[in-house]
Amino acid sequence: MTAVLVIAKAPVAGRAKTRLHGPYTPAEAAALAEAALADTLATVAALPAARRILVLDGEPGPWLPGGFEVTAQRGGGLDERIAAAFAHCPGPSLLIGMDTPQLAHAHLAGVFAPGAWTRHDAYLGPAADGGFWALALARATPALLLGVPMSTATTGREQRARLLRHGLSVGDLPELRDVDTAADVGPVAALAPGGRFAALARELGERG
Template sequence: MSPLSQRGTLVIFVKAPMVGRAKTRLAAGIGSARAVSFYRQSTDILVKRLGSDPRWRTVLAVDPPAATGRGWLHLWPPHLQRVAQGRGNLGQRLRDVLKAIPLGPVVIIGSDAPQVSRDHIARAFHLLRHHDAVAGPAADGGYWLIGLKRLKAAPGAFLDVRWSGEHALADTLASLPQGFSVARLPVLRDVDEAGDLDDRILLRSIRRKPCPSSFLPPSPRGAGGN
């Protein structure tokens, strides 16, 4: 096992900040421009905060898949490795990303909980020293973090999960092999809909001028490189 894999890998699932692709449920409540502006700014903060910590290796799982190319380097820190999320539901994309990263402990988060701290991630990796998995529950029944030690096979992980609802965490844990020990982190709030935003978060995240009504991806010529 290489030093990098021993150190552990943090995977952050991110989407290009484009209207119609990122934060569509939030956009229904506060408008597309503000929703994408919130997502762009909160994701930037999260990636920079967590991606600069030398205690783990950070990989971005990006959507659309073309965002692994050179034409998209402006979206996130260019020194961070990117892998494509791929197709299918979230469970299939999680399984595909796990196959694409080095062996060893892995912690996976989305970009919907901007309050995730370095301490949260460090705690998750610490818990994986003593447990097969770790979960960070969200208040709505989903989760903001899932981690696996990956010393034992988990062929059914993330299968038959009812995503985007109150059963997501319970179904995910049920998909792990019987006997897996699971540690839990504190409950955090993720931001999926307008009601998930409190005034403090909303004011901080849209303080700047809202983004244009749409984000255009790079031209096919610019996005073709890898």
């Protein structure tokens, strides 16, 4: 079975979702981050996963459901933190972030389908901004991850190229939109109107 890693920052005002500041106050941005994280964790909790691990920068709070292991993020850059997260799972594992509260089981069907790991060695979910929202590996090694430039418009493409250079077969997951700025809040909320993130976005009003 596949383990699932969620890499996240604790939703603390002034530290979480700081790119939302301006249109949203630090407290509102943190509340949106908490809602996005809660929606993500709820989806992961319902997956047929071997393990569920929250790789956290910060301390867990009441938003954390049962059934998750919690471990601290290690490393400096995001590539190092992702590599360290994968080190917790020697077998097939899927890593996702907290920026896609619209995440649904259907988006991950390829990874959890019967025979998924006989068809491909890796799966990549591209983000609309050029990054990636999901990365699944049959067997992770630091060489697949370290040194890939993160948080750029070409991160997803460069991560895919790294996997291919190491001889991996890469399956595609659907493209999703991250919540990075205020302009992303409304469109992402509209994709999952029943979630906590969408409810809070409606309460706060459109500000993008």
